[in-house]
Amino acid sequence: MHELTKKFGDFIAVDHITFQVKKGEIFGFLGANGAGKTTAMKMMCGLLRPSSGIATIAGYDLKTQSKQIKKRIGYMSQKFSLYNDLSVTENMQLYGTIYGVKPAALQVRIRESLKDLGMEKYADKLVGAIPLGWKQKLAFATALLHKPDIVFLDEPTSGVDPIVRREFWDRIYKTASTGVTIFVTTHYMDEAEYCERICIMSNGKVMMIGTPTQIKTDIGVDSIEAVFSKFVKR
Amino acid sequence: MRVILMLIKKEFLQVMRNPLLRSILIIAPLVQFLLFPFTADYEIKHVNIAFIDHDRSSTTQAIIQEYLSSPYFIGHGILASNDQAQEMMLHDKIDFVIEFPVDFEKNLMNRQKTGLAITANAINSVKAGIGTAYVQEVIANYMDELASAMPPEQNRQAQIFASNVFWFNEQMNYKNLIVPGILVILVTLIGAYVTALNIVREKELGTIEQINVTPIKRWQFIVGKMIPFLILGMMEFIVGLILMKLVFGITVQGSVSLLLGITAIYLLAMLGLGFFISSVSENQLQAMFIVFFLFIVFVLLSGLFTPTEGMPDWAIKLNYLNPLSFYMDVIKSIVLKGGTLQDVKTQIIALSCMAVIIDTAAILSYQESSK
Numbered sequence: 244m245h246e247l248t249k250k251f252g253d254f255i256a257v258d259h260i261t262f263q264v265k266k267g268e269i270f271g272f273l274g275a276n277g278a279g280k281t282t283a284m285k286m287m288c289g290l291l292r293p294s295s296g297i298a299t300i301a302g303y304d305l306k307t308q309s310k311q312i313k314k315r316i317g318y319m320s321q322k323f324s325l326y327n328d329l330s331v332t333e334n335m336q337l338y339g340t341i342y343g344v345k346p347a348a349l350q351v352r353i354r355e356s357l358k359d360l361g362m363e364k365y366a367d368k369l370v371g372a373i374p375l376g377w378k379q380k381l382a383f384a385t386a387l388l389h390k391p392d393i394v395f396l397d398e399p400t401s402g403v404d405p406i407v408r409r410e411f412w413d414r415i416y417k418t419a420s421t422g423v424t425i426f427v428t429t430h431y432m433d434e435a436e437y438c439e440r441i442c443i444m445s446n447g448k449v450m451m452i453g454t455p456t457q458i459k460t461d462i463g464v465d466s467i468e469a470v471f472s473k474f475v476k477r
Numbered sequence: 478m479r480v481i482l483m484l485i486k487k488e489f490l491q492v493m494r495n496p497l498l499r500s501i502l503i504i505a506p507l508v509q510f511l512l513f514p515f516t517a518d519y520e521i522k523h524v525n526i527a528f529i530d531h532d533r534s535s536t537t538q539a540i541i542q543e544y545l546s547s548p549y550f551i552g553h554g555i556l557a558s559n560d561q562a563q564e565m566m567l568h569d570k571i572d573f574v575i576e577f578p579v580d581f582e583k584n585l586m587n588r589q590k591t592g593l594a595i596t597a598n599a600i601n602s603v604k605a606g607i608g609t610a611y612v613q614e615v616i617a618n619y620m621d622e623l624a625s626a627m628p629p630e631q632n633r634q635a636q637i638f639a640s641n642v643f644w645f646n647e648q649m650n651y652k653n654l655i656v657p658g659i660l661v662i663l664v665t666l667i668g669a670y671v672t673a674l675n676i677v678r679e680k681e682l683g684t685i686e687q688i689n690v691t692p693i694k695r696w697q698f699i700v701g702k703m704i705p706f707l708i709l710g711m712m713e714f715i716v717g718l719i720l721m722k723l724v725f726g727i728t729v730q731g732s733v734s735l736l737l738g739i740t741a742i743y744l745l746a747m748l749g750l751g752f753f754i755s756s757v758s759e760n761q762l763q764a765m766f767i768v769f770f771l772f773i774v775f776v777l778l779s780g781l782f783t784p785t786e787g788m789p790d791w792a793i794k795l796n797y798l799n800p801l802s803f804y805m806d807v808i809k810s811i812v813l814k815g816g817t818l819q820d821v822k823t824q825i826i827a828l829s830c831m832a833v834i835i836d837t838a839a840i841l842s843y844q845e846s847s848k
Contacts, residue, residue, distance in 0.1 A: 288690045313692040324683040328494045329487065340483040341691045369494070 258447035271438030279447040317386030327371030342389035376407035484701025534582035668747025676755035730815030746832035752839035775801035
């Protein structure tokens with residue numbers, strides 16, 4: 244990621260951001276609302292075209308090879324965006340098929356993934372009828388069906404209760420341990436501590452990058468929350 | 478191919494599970510067919526009529542009797558004065574007043590010029606216009622009878638017979654005109670309205686974003702949306718044809734397969750329009766306004782409710798851009814007149830060109846909005 248920028252008219256949402264993420268890393272994007280986290284993520288997923296700058300994702304160039312990138316990434320948006328009027332299985336079938344997973348393999352993966360989530364009882368339920376915590380886990384599992392190299396999670400735990408959040412992070416760790424790179428945005432400070440490295444954004448700019456411990460030491464405070472409030476106050 | 482089939486399956490599952498859409502698709506054609514033709518009827522019945530008779534002769538009595546025996550008129554008696562007539566008309570009690578002058582009968586018999594005054598309440602101009610025609614027809618009929626009863630030497634003036642034969646719609650039954658019009662409205666609504674709302678809804682819910690991060694190809698997405706709505710539109714059209722036969726006994730005079738083929742072309746244009754509108758709208762409300770606006774313009778220009786011949790030149794020219802107008806021509810031609818491929822060739826070419834242009838615009842606009 245080098246000098247990536249997104250302008251909406253005169254407004255610079257993402258201002259020349261530069262960083263690198265290692266394979267299999269859990270990389271956290273931190274920032275207040277409107278800091279540019281989601282915009283940056285949408286550019287990386289190919290939903291928005293960068294105004295300038297270059298980026299290489301999963302070994303492909305963002306500008307010229309977005310089709311290849313799309314095949315190699317998974318994305319879970321801030322707003323729950325699976326189809327509420329399709330059942331759990333139908334949603335997974337739809338997305339698995341769009342990603343080109345072969346029918347036989349897809350069937351096995353759906354079964355395994357539902358078993359893993361403990362969601363077998365919901366398999367034929369309409370997604371709209373299941374609790375939010377389950378929806379989030381389902382969205383995550385669906386984003387992983389095609390075995391992507393990188394998963395982008397945009398505030399995956401907003402609005403769910405602490406227990407589900409904890410479970411969700413267990414799942415993130417488990418996924419990362421299989422070599423999948425996790426790129427996650429959040430505004431929960433405690434979640435930042437779970438990341439291997441974090442990037443703090445404010446007004447579209449990268450303020451700091453490093454491991455949570457490193458950043459705390461550099462600033463001389465004992466929590467990410469303190470780090471964060473320092474930046475936001477500036 | 479698997480992707481397309483999956484998308485079609487998804488769309489059908491969603492339509493079947495969406496109670497609002499389901500009822501629109503099922504109830505709309507029923508209501509339109511069962512209600513609309515009876516309300517949008519140009520035929521005038523129950524014309525309220527009153528008379529002022531200054532002559533009080535057997536001729537005027539006979540003419541009045543003609544009116545009262547007609548099923549179209551309701552008599553409100555013989556009035557004493559013009560003032561009374563005006564009063565009744567003001568209160569909408571009567572639609573027409575017929576005033577016979579003094580010596581009406583005498584002048585008539587002596588072959589002198591005579592006249593009678595017909596006053597119409599023109600607040601409802603359609604009723605006034607058509608009513609006037611009825612009123613005159615009754616008089617004309619009476620004059621004919623009178624003339625043929627007279628000895629030939631007295632019948633000096635040549636009689637002019639104005640006889641009306643309405644071709645293709647012999648009973649001048651307005652249902653024949655309105656019902657095919659409803660078919661057009663039905664297909665247009667399914668095509669443009671339902672498609673636009675469907676896609677904008679995905680935009681609002683954010684589900685389209687989830688689709689956009691997948692490696693799905695643009696044409697796959699568009700075809701995956703168009704095929705299901707094309708099928709639904711065709712199904713609605715066929716249901717419409719069946720209702721048209723069952724309820725009104727109107728059968729397609731021409732080739733049904735030709736009609737279906739042209740309907741498919743028209744639907745493709747309308748689906749493209751819906752697609753295009755969904756690209757330029759942010760939410761369902763905006764999409765609804767745009768569709769509604771275009772729909773009204775298309776319908777008014779098309780000549781469904783008013784004949785195009787009476788429109789100013791620029792409006793007639795504007796109709797060359799109106800797909801609904803061409804499709805209406807096709808429906809009228811094939812359904813009512815038994816038109817063949819040769820008869821609707823121009824319309825097919827026009828509709829095909831429009832479909833290509835609109836669909837291209839739709840694809841390009843989707844390309845723009847997805848980045």
